[in-house]
């Protein structure tokens with residue numbers, strides 16, 4: 001580490017709590033090992049001048065890679081016209097038009113600044129529309145850091161959680177009164193979910209679900225079954241497409257699975273690296289965001305940067321780029337290549353595993369069983385997964401944890417880089433005896 005980087009990290013520790021931009025468990029970040037200065041395509045460059053492969057991509061946001069020329073050029077032109085125009089802006093209008101064309105459930109669109117904001121609005125909206133209060137979410141799902149849904153996420157402490165359907169907060173400072181408005185069900189389990197719905201039907205305002213939960217795939221019958229139940233009882237169904245949106249296909253998971261929800265929320269990939277979120281849905285619900293709605297029947301919703309022209313421009317051009325032929329072929333080829341390459345390596349080391357995820361959302365678990373929900377995912381060998389995640393940076397890969405992603409700039413070279421990083425990690429762990437200790441530890 002050069003002096004410049006070491007000084008920056010010292011300064012970060014002095015002025016920023018923990019020199020970190022986040023606090024969530026169970027793998028809390030330590031003091032940074034490097035500082036990223038710039039990014040181009042699939043790579044980032046540290047202040048030490050080291051080139052690293054990026055497989056985190058701003059938590060899955062940079063679907064076109066870093067510093068995409070088309071996006072940068074369009075945003076540069078918009079900067080010359082103004083960066084915040086305090087109104088519905090031309091780029092936001094054009095973006096909304098394109099999203100309505102692309103997304104099956106979208107009659108109308110509201111542009112906000114993050115997935116968390118979109119999630120807050122979606123929940124408020126279904127409560128307003130139904131006059132009910134409870135929201136059903138799935139165990140292990142994350143819908144943003146707001147107080148209303150930060151319960152039983154994949155960042156919590158499952159051994160301290162209450163039984164279904166009671167919600168347990170994942171953060172200090174969350175009001176326990178909020179927990180009473182949230183119901184928790186196991187993912188992919190229609191039987192228990194239906195029972196919880198039946199028992200709470202008079203209070204249930206909506207159901208929010210990730211069509212692929214983090215890296216766990218939904219069973220084909222699960223989303224379809226949820227939709228049938230929601231239609232039967234007139235419960236609004238919200239898809240959280242912050243991860244799947246514009247990544248698994250242009251029309252998102254709802255297009256891919258052929259299940260159309262009532263509302264859907266977006267973030268991440270939509271903005272190609274610019275801070276954006278969106279809530280889209282059917283007129284019957286989106287009218288609650290219309291200030292001219294009958295009898296003032298609308299919810300409170302405003303943000304200083306909503307409908308922002310810069311972020312909307314980035315999103316508009318991102319969708320136009322993704323619409324071009326070959327985008328999804330590239331994303332999926334890389335995803336499938338990584339999934340099968342990793343699987344071959346794990347087989348070589350005789351590590352029982354399952355590969356999950358969809359297209360360019362790539363996930364794996366070390367287990368001989370199936371992974372269908374959060375509880376089965378944490379019964380896998382997490383220490384082994386952490387071993388891989390925590391060693392990636394030694395092989396100049398940014399991104400650990402196990403859920404990998406890619407951009408349209410990731411190709412053969414990046415695939416080889418990634419596979420060799422994982423294989424070298426396991427090789428080192430085997431020769432030092434660490435691998436055996438972790439495997440034996442999991443058997444005790």
Ligand SMILES: Cc1ncc(COP(=O)(O)O)c(C=O)c1O
Pocket residue numbers: 059113114115116117119142143144145210240241242243267268277
């Ligand atoms: C499925 C899902 N929903 C919502 C969010 C929150 O989005 P943001 O980080 O933009 O607030 C995230 C973020 O990781 C997410 O993965």
